[in-house]
Amino acid sequence: MGPDAATSVRSAPVTQRTANVIGLGLIGGSIAIGLRQRGWRVHGDDTRPGTETRAVELGVIDAGGLAPDADITFVAVPVLAVADQVGRALRETKGVVTDVGSVKSMVSEQCDDPRFVGSHPMAGSELDGLDGADPEMFNGAVWVVTPVPTTDDVTLAKITGVLRELGAEVVALSPDRHDQVVAVVSHVPHLTAATLMRLAVDRAEEHAPLLRLAAGGFRDMTRIASGRPDIWLDICAENRTAIIAALDELITGLASMRETVAADDRDALLAALTGAREARTNLPGRVVHPEELVEVRIRIPDRAGAAAEVFTLAADLGVNIANFEVVHLAEGNRGVAVVLIDAASSDVFKGGLIARGFKPSITALT
Amino acid sequence: MGPDAATSVRSAPVTQRTANVIGLGLIGGSIAIGLRQRGWRVHGDDTRPGTETRAVELGVIDAGGLAPDADITFVAVPVLAVADQVGRALRETKGVVTDVGSVKSMVSEQCDDPRFVGSHPMAGSELDGLDGADPEMFNGAVWVVTPVPTTDDVTLAKITGVLRELGAEVVALSPDRHDQVVAVVSHVPHLTAATLMRLAVDRAEEHAPLLRLAAGGFRDMTRIASGRPDIWLDICAENRTAIIAALDELITGLASMRETVAADDRDALLAALTGAREARTNLPGRVVHPEELVEVRIRIPDRAGAAAEVFTLAADLGVNIANFEVVHLAEGNRGVAVVLIDAASSDVFKGGLIARGFKPSITALT
Known part of the structure; x- marks a missing residue:
């Protein structure tokens, strides 16, 4: 690439984009810190005393309150409070607005503004609170957007663009569906x-x-x-x-x-x-090409360090783990590691496991 | 301890005890190899061609066929074949007999011999086959015995004694219960x-x-x-x-x-x-003293080696892991390690996790 091409790519100075996040819990905090790490300026709003200050200290947001000229506002409050806060965001800011509630029909009926589209990230309801905020929480996760017939195309494109920027795989469904x-x-x-x-x-x-x-x-x-x-x-x-x-x-x-x-x-x-x-x-997971993977089951003895050995061994042998679950036996307390790996690695992985006293059982995924 | 005491402990020569195992699948194979490792001589019987030979090669049994004078015979065949094989064991051997089927009422009605008591180990139904035979499969597992009013006390004591020798915690219930x-x-x-x-x-x-x-x-x-x-x-x-x-x-x-x-x-x-x-x-697990434990939840990033780090760290810090599960977020594909540790270790473990970039959430078990 010559200097001209490089110049043309980098020529336009970019104005820093701004987002608001209303509700700085686990999901709101993760959206905020995720956007900050991707170059956004983020304002955060929370009704709980001290939360905004704490969020600034943690580097989750740049400042408290709402920026009226923000490009996008995320509403990440409990389900029953969503409609009110979406209304407030539409009144107090000029950009597009989405919420992240677990139920979508009611809010979609109550908020028919062309600047709003509801959404729901399929991530993160086990851990609570701002301290768990994770900029990569949505990386690889499904994030449902719920447009309605009156939804503005530009609004939808803007919102889905930001969700993809957070690493999410966006799936569009009607709110009822x-x-x-x-x-x-x-x-x-x-x-x-x-x-x-x-x-x-x-x-x-x-x-x-x-x-x-x-x-x-x-x-x-x-x-x-x-x-x-x-x-x-x-x-x-x-x-x-x-x-x-x-x-x-x-x-x-x-x-x-x-x-x-x-x-x-x-x-x-x-x-x-x-x-x-x-x-x-056949339940779809993160796996993109299951026909090239094999499932390795390894019983994990009831002692510290056994699962660590399996993981470390995979890393040592250069075996890429596409998915990992520990499941319990249908009857009994002991665990079985269910590991998906590239079929091409199965012999080396099996040999390594057996050499360390594990008893792997390998099945091709059909 | 003086030489006299040592002598008195070791003085009685013990005749090697003998067991039969009918059905050399995962459960039967694990019983057989478990008993062998505890000093028993084990005979094994299986209708599938080559299985007995393979079991001898693997060190799971000493010899094929049934020993008529065995102290105990385990019937570890599919549920519908249990009654026939229990009858055969009672005819062809002189010792006590138990089965390990998942359902107990029918076999208990069909087999009322005083040398028989049914049982059911709560372990091991995820992995299949002789290759997975594990001498420690029943160590710490619940093993139900199902005596009936006609059960002979000596038979029951003999059988439960062997189950405890395999490490099981024996729980007695009626077959119906x-x-x-x-x-x-x-x-x-x-x-x-x-x-x-x-x-x-x-x-x-x-x-x-x-x-x-x-x-x-x-x-x-x-x-x-x-x-x-x-x-x-x-x-x-x-x-x-x-x-x-x-x-x-x-x-x-x-x-x-x-x-x-x-x-x-x-x-x-x-x-x-x-x-x-x-x-x-409050679901009981292997944990004996839950009031002294804390639950540590650690989100595991979607990359190889992260769970290994948690395990290795615990071992490095001398933190004993009482229980370990990986659970999935209620929504989303990522895992959370749920680890039970001694409450006294929680500060050192938390500090170590944070130093390595994890975000542990610790809860006392009440």
């Missing part, structure tokens, strides 16, 4: 985990040690029941219609499963379980 | 995970990328749906009554949850979710 999908993949699973957990406790009431049997798969399945109840009250209130519809479908599905078991209809049961197994195996 | 409990904590959760998975697939049918939203908590919750369907057909057939009863209770519980959401009854919903959360938090 979004709410229906999250009811099935997030809200109803949570209510189901809570119901299963209570069922187990009721069964074990007269003999508490029985819960000792509730290990492994049951622990994985009910873990989401340990989430914060207050968040779920608001979500259930805002997404009531979709949650009820999904609960009805689940109840119908379980009643059908009950009849299949009662009739000892092995063919129907096999079809149901096989279909579910295939769907679970 | 066992089957009712595992229906709730294992069988019905499996059927529920499969039903949820199919619901999500049906919803996403016209728009497959929607399953991209099904990450995090949903992945944890449906993972058991990826288990082998054929095993579950037999379990559903053998434990039909208890599974139907538990499915009915779950359906009733979900219908009640539906009404609570429909009525926007926040108090009832809060009570239900809070109760489930407390029960989940």
Whole structure:
């Protein structure tokens, strides 16, 4: 590249872009620090005393309050407060506005301004608070935007551009569709985990040690029941219609499963379980080319350092880990590391594991 | 200790004890190699050609076939074949006999010999096959024994003694009670995970990328749906009554949850979710003294080596990890390591993690 080309690329002086973030919790804080690290000036607003000062100290924002001429304002407050704060952002600032709430229909009905599009990043609800703010939280995560027929194209493009700048993979859905999908993949699973957990406790009431049997798969399945109840009250209130519809479908599905078991209809049961197994195996993750990957399962002994050995070994051998999960045995407390690696690395990885006393089981992903 | 004491401890020559294991899969193989490593002579029997030879080569058993004078015979075959093999073991050998099937009522009714007591180790159903045989599989695991009124005390004591020798914590339950409990904590959760998975697939049918939203908590919750369907057909057939009863209770519980959401009854919903959360938090694991432990949550970045760092750091700092899980965020693909450590180590561990760029969140277990 000659000096002319270089000059042309770098010639236009860029004005620093500015963003507002209303609500400096985990999500708001992560958006703010993520944008700052990508060259933005970020103003932050929070009703909790001292939060803005703390956010400035932590380098999460440049200054407190809202910048009226900001290019974009993110509303990252609890679900029930979203509509009010979106209205305020539209009144007090000139740029585009989005929110990050877990339910989208209601806010989309209440805010039909052409400068607003709702959104929902599928990331980060396990850890709480500003101290956990992470500039890379959305890198590789799905971020749903929920345009409506009146949505302004330029607004949508501006907002999705910023989300992509944060590393997110943007998926557009209507607000209703979004709410229906999250009811099935997030809200109803949570209510189901809570119901299963209570069922187990009721069964074990007269003999508490029985819960000792509730290990492994049951622990994985009910873990989401340990989430914060207050968040779920608001979500259930805002997404009531979709949650009820999904609960009805689940109840119908379980009643059908009950009849299949009662009739000892092995063919129907096999079809149901096989279909579910295939769907679970094909659940999309971050993996882009599953046909080139193999799944390595390694039982992890109950001692410190064993998982570390697996990770370190992979790094030592130059084996790239595409995905890593630790799952519990369906029955029992011990873990199994489920690691996805490039198929071309499987022999070297297997050999290294065996040499260190592990017993890997390798399966091609089909 | 003087020479006399040493002599008295070692004076009695011990005849080598002998065990038979029928069925050399993962569980049978682990029992066999576990007993061998504890000084037993082990005979193994398997109908699949070449399995006994392979087991001898691997050091899992001493010899193929059944030893008629064995002290104990373990029957570790698929659920529907258990009763036949228990009968055979009682005919062909003189010692006590137990099986390790996942369902206990039917076999207990069919086998009322005083030399037999059924049992069920809560361990090891994720990995398959003899190659995964692990002498420490049952160390620290719950192993249920299911005596009935006609059970011989000496038989029960002999069998539980051997299970404890393998490191298991033995819990005695009636066969019916066992089957009712595992229906709730294992069988019905499996059927529920499969039903949820199919619901999500049906919803996403016209728009497959929607399953991209099904990450995090949903992945944890449906993972058991990826288990082998054929095993579950037999379990559903053998434990039909208890599974139907538990499915009915779950359906009733979900219908009640539906009404609570429909009525926007926040108090009832809060009570239900809070109760489930407390029960989940108190789920007993391997941890003996939870009041002395703290839970450390550490977000794990999506790169190789991060979890290794956490483990290695703990080992370097002399921090003993009482339990370790990697869980997914309720929404999103990234992991959070949930580590239980001694409360006394929490400051040194936290400091070390922060120094290495992690952001630990520490909670006392109450």
